[in-house]
Amino acid sequence: MSDQQLMDIARRWFDALNSGDINALEEVVAYDVVDHSGLSDSHGYGLSGHKKLSQQLRNTFAGWQSQIDNISVKGDTVIIDHSGHGTVPAGFEQAIGLAPLTNGGQRQADFKVKSCVRIKDGKIVEHWAMEGPFGKKSAPDYGPTPSSPRPTPGPPSSTQENKLFMQKYVKNVIDGQNPSLTPYYFAPNFYNHDRAPGEQTGLQGVTNFISSIFAAFTGFQTTIEEQIAEDDLVVGRWSQSFKNTGPYLSFPASGKDIHIAGITITRIRDGKIVEEWEARDAVALLVQMGVVQPLGALEGGTGTGDRSLNEALASRFVYEAWNSGNPAIIDEIVAPDFKNHNLLAGQADGPAGLKQLINAWRSAFPDMNVAIDLLVSEGSKVAIRWTLNGTHRGTFLGIPATGKYASIPGMTIFRIDGGRLKEAWGFWEQAGMLGQLGVVKFPDYPAAGSGSVPSGTGSGSSSGPGSYPNYGSGS
Amino acid sequence: MTPSSGQPPVPQPLIRCIFERIPSAPALLALARFTYETGSFFGPAAGPGPVVFHMDAGKLTFSAEGSVFFKNTAADATAEIREVIPGTTFDVTPGDQLFVPGDTPHTARSSGTSTAAVMGVAMFPQVPPQQFPPGIQFIPLVLGNADSLPSAPLLVTLDRLTFGRGGSHARAASGPGLVWVESGSISGMISSGSVQLSRAVSAGPFATPEQISPGGPVTLGVGDGLFIQSDSVFTLSNDSDDAPAVIVEVVTASDTVSLRKSIAKRFFYDVWNGGNLSLVEGLVAPGFVQHKLLNGQLPGPDGLRQFVRSWREAFPDASISVDLCVAEGHKVATRWNARGTHKQSFLGFAPTGKAVNISGITTFRIDTGMIHEAWEEWDQAGLLAQVGAIQWPNQ
Numbered sequence: 001m002s003d004q005q006l007m008d009i010a011r012r013w014f015d016a017l018n019s020g021d022i023n024a025l026e027e028v029v030a031y032d033v034v035d036h037s038g039l040s041d042s043h044g045y046g047l048s049g050h051k052k053l054s055q056q057l058r059n060t061f062a063g064w065q066s067q068i069d070n071i072s073v074k075g076d077t078v079i080i081d082h083s084g085h086g087t088v089p090a091g092f093e094q095a096i097g098l099a100p101l102t103n104g105g106q107r108q109a110d111f112k113v114k115s116c117v118r119i120k121d122g123k124i125v126e127h128w129a130m131e132g133p134f135g136k137k138s139a140p141d142y143g144p145t146p147s148s149p150r151p152t153p154g155p156p157s158s159t160q161e162n163k164l165f166m167q168k169y170v171k172n173v174i175d176g177q178n179p180s181l182t183p184y185y186f187a188p189n190f191y192n193h194d195r196a197p198g199e200q201t202g203l204q205g206v207t208n209f210i211s212s213i214f215a216a217f218t219g220f221q222t223t224i225e226e227q228i229a230e231d232d233l234v235v236g237r238w239s240q241s242f243k244n245t246g247p248y249l250s251f252p253a254s255g256k257d258i259h260i261a262g263i264t265i266t267r268i269r270d271g272k273i274v275e276e277w278e279a280r281d282a283v284a285l286l287v288q289m290g291v292v293q294p295l296g297a298l299e300g301g302t303g304t305g306d307r308s309l310n311e312a313l314a315s316r317f318v319y320e321a322w323n324s325g326n327p328a329i330i331d332e333i334v335a336p337d338f339k340n341h342n343l344l345a346g347q348a349d350g351p352a353g354l355k356q357l358i359n360a361w362r363s364a365f366p367d368m369n370v371a372i373d374l375l376v377s378e379g380s381k382v383a384i385r386w387t388l389n390g391t392h393r394g395t396f397l398g399i400p401a402t403g404k405y406a407s408i409p410g411m412t413i414f415r416i417d418g419g420r421l422k423e424a425w426g427f428w429e430q431a432g433m434l435g436q437l438g439v440v441k442f443p444d445y446p447a448a449g450s451g452s453v454p455s456g457t458g459s460g461s462s463s464g465p466g467s468y469p470n471y472g473s474g475s
Numbered sequence: 476m477t478p479s480s481g482q483p484p485v486p487q488p489l490i491r492c493i494f495e496r497i498p499s500a501p502a503l504l505a506l507a508r509f510t511y512e513t514g515s516f517f518g519p520a521a522g523p524g525p526v527v528f529h530m531d532a533g534k535l536t537f538s539a540e541g542s543v544f545f546k547n548t549a550a551d552a553t554a555e556i557r558e559v560i561p562g563t564t565f566d567v568t569p570g571d572q573l574f575v576p577g578d579t580p581h582t583a584r585s586s587g588t589s590t591a592a593v594m595g596v597a598m599f600p601q602v603p604p605q606q607f608p609p610g611i612q613f614i615p616l617v618l619g620n621a622d623s624l625p626s627a628p629l630l631v632t633l634d635r636l637t638f639g640r641g642g643s644h645a646r647a648a649s650g651p652g653l654v655w656v657e658s659g660s661i662s663g664m665i666s667s668g669s670v671q672l673s674r675a676v677s678a679g680p681f682a683t684p685e686q687i688s689p690g691g692p693v694t695l696g697v698g699d700g701l702f703i704q705s706d707s708v709f710t711l712s713n714d715s716d717d718a719p720a721v722i723v724e725v726v727t728a729s730d731t732v733s734l735r736k737s738i739a740k741r742f743f744y745d746v747w748n749g750g751n752l753s754l755v756e757g758l759v760a761p762g763f764v765q766h767k768l769l770n771g772q773l774p775g776p777d778g779l780r781q782f783v784r785s786w787r788e789a790f791p792d793a794s795i796s797v798d799l800c801v802a803e804g805h806k807v808a809t810r811w812n813a814r815g816t817h818k819q820s821f822l823g824f825a826p827t828g829k830a831v832n833i834s835g836i837t838t839f840r841i842d843t844g845m846i847h848e849a850w851e852e853w854d855q856a857g858l859l860a861q862v863g864a865i866q867w868p869n870q
Binding site for chain 1: 732764766767768769770771772773774781782784785788789798799801802803806807808810820821822823824834835836838850851852853854855856857859865867
């Protein structure tokens with residue numbers, strides 16, 4: 001979908017909410033929408049929960065009025081900055097982070113909220129407010145941390161509820177960068193088995209730790225790749241992008257974009273996280289900050305009789321030169337007169353061209369990981385089928401950053417001579433990449449009676465049906 | 476590959492199959508061979524229960540009126556099991572596995588230039604008629620009547636196990652099992668449950684078997700077999716001096732989440748903690764994918780062996796334990812702790828002699844009794860700090 005189409009859907013959602021026509025939400029909100037903004041789980045889940053929450057919002061705040069100040073698109077997510085006012089009923093202040101009124105009366109409140117909706121297949125599939133439940137009151141009337149949110153724990157929660165709970169935690173506290181919301185999520189005697197350097201135990205410990213992280217890193221975007229739940233445990237496998245904007249462990253701020261991954265196991269009892277285990281790619285963080293060197297190669301990949309020297313050489317190219325981005329390896333394993341038979345436009349031949357290519361990939365996809373799926377060899381030739389995964393954060397082959405995650409397979413055949421890479425023939429899924437980055441939209445079915453040629457839609461290109469947008473060299 | 480003395484047997488997995496529907500107990504569980512002379516033709520006929528077989532030799536051209544499940548290894552050794560659309564005619568060649576659910580009419584023609592041979596497992600409500608068309612020979616190896624069966628779906632595995640001298644292994648499974656000796660001799664010790672012994676020298680497996688009491692060891696020679704009732708616990712060992720001994724073993728168990736957890740734990744305790752890299756083949760599918768390889772790590776099962784081998788060489792006193800195991804469906808997440816003394820180079824770090832204690836979390840996809848995929852994160856920064864390669868600055 002184009003950015004314009006995404007914004008139109010978000011506007012219809014906003015209008016439905018603002019006008020009070022709650023049933024109109026059904027046209028733009030997916031049946032199984034995940035709403036991270038709810039104050040309590042009593043609203044239920046999915047579209048009906050979202051409607052109930054929206055209705056309650058309208059009912060609670062008499063005279064609700066809101067207007068869009070700014071609307072922007074980031075990937076498949078639309079961010080709406082809106083402001084307005086309504087009457088805050090007595091007793092509700094604490095829940096939205098306002099100081100309680102001492103006289104027990106009502107008051108008119110202005111608010112400024114950042115609402116985010118993620119859209120898939122024309123419907124809103126996720127909704128959250130950046131600053132936490134219902135957003136945060138605009139300065140200066142900024143209230144204290146909620147002391148006892150969710151006063152009545154419900155019955156033991158289901159594994160599905162626990163998964164949603166962790167999704168909300170990630171959206172509201174981590175991506176929302178709001179450590180003051182930790183009392184919603186952590187038990188007072190919370191215990192982290194895998195504390196980071198300097199982290200203390202308990203709710204206060206985790207709150208302080210998260211605050212210290214936000215002092216060093218900002219702009220968190222977390223993707224929960226997978227959740228596995230059993231009993232009161234939830235496993236989350238995640239990846240995360242952020243920027244190093246402040247000093248960390250006395251290393252100075254590097255200004256670098258960081259991408260790391262990890263797996264976290266949490267135990268949830270009575271609606272709170274009581275225990276946590278975590279393994280995360282902390283070395284990758286430090287490497288990307290430029291303060292430590294990448295780990296060396298795992299021993300035993302060669303000389304064990306199960307892989308030839310040629311295979312090991314090709315594999316070193318992929319893992320050490322390309323995946324770890326060590327250009328010095330090129331000079332060691334590539335012949336000075338290396339011949340690349342499939343040069344990209346503007347690419348030099350020889351070892352210099354390989355460095356150029358690797359640099360182009362790595363700067364466009366800073367979190368990239370390339371792995372060998374299949375490796376076969378015969379005589380002096382080694383064929384590799386590889387997959388590169390990464391987020392498109394910089395211009396690549398003329399395509400400006402889209403922020404989209406792409407998984408790009410390719411194949412490269414090397415000829416090895418005298419212990420060095422001498423020649424290469426390579427092809428990779430360029431069309432698939434264009435599709436994943438949204439530069440080209442492939443039709444689901446060939447339209448009857450017309451050519452099934454993809455038409456360009458993105459990058460501000462105005463190319464018509466029947467041609468690819470001009471993304472290539474020279475731009 | 477022959478294991479060294481005292482090591483667990485080396486497995487060669489021949490069949491990994493899920494019986495979605497099984498007959499009710501009592502039911503016959505049988506291990507048998509079939510041979511098909513060139514040109515011989517079977518069917519159309521249907522078995523009264525599920526049959527799965529591994530193709531040993533020749534070629535069978537097969538067709539079924541219902542869905543069958545085929546692992547076609549001819550083109551790709553890492554192929555997974557696929558459903559074959561009813562009515563399709565296809566060739567089964569050596570190394571392939573074919574599963575035919577009960578009551579599925581099918582035909583098979585021996586279409587190769589030499590005799591076709593299969594070895595398979597069947598679970599039938601009763602002993603079926605023993606009449607086959609000319610040129611087709613039915614050779615029952617070992618069978619028995621299961622008094623009770625666990626609930627379906629049932630994971631059925633058939634492994635060829637090679638025991639070195641002094642090698643032994645213990646098995647406990649929720650379903651019935653079979654053992655048949657191909658070469659050498661093996662002694663069996665029953666800890667609990669009920670096991671019957673059939674001797675090759677008697678009138679074959681349909682003769683009345685001997686009942687073995689728990690405690691007393693029995694010795695099995697070539698052609699002898701055991702039928703093991705559900706929930707029995709037994710140990711097999713090669714006590715003879717004529718190493719090695721080769722057996723074929725069928726194990727059945729309810730395909731539950733807890734079974735999948737036990738497979739994840741066997742990977743850590745038997746392979747990593749026990750250091751038996753030869754067990755990888757029985758636990759890890761040939762098409763296994765490790766989603767995040769270390770620098771220089773080989774893809775697939777080779778890379779798993781490489782990692783464990785490198786780790787155990789670098790930390791010769793390495794031990795590992797699984798602290799937490801969380802499973803949902805086919806995904807199993809394990810949180811582990813590994814300890815050892817850094818005696819050899821690891822990931823480019825020269826030995827430091829330091830003791831380390833590292834935790835990690837590995838998520839597996841486990842299906843049909845095998846590990847197919849893994850996602851792993853572990854405390855590499857902690858390792859660096861513990862071997863003194865980096866120092867955390869003061870905050």
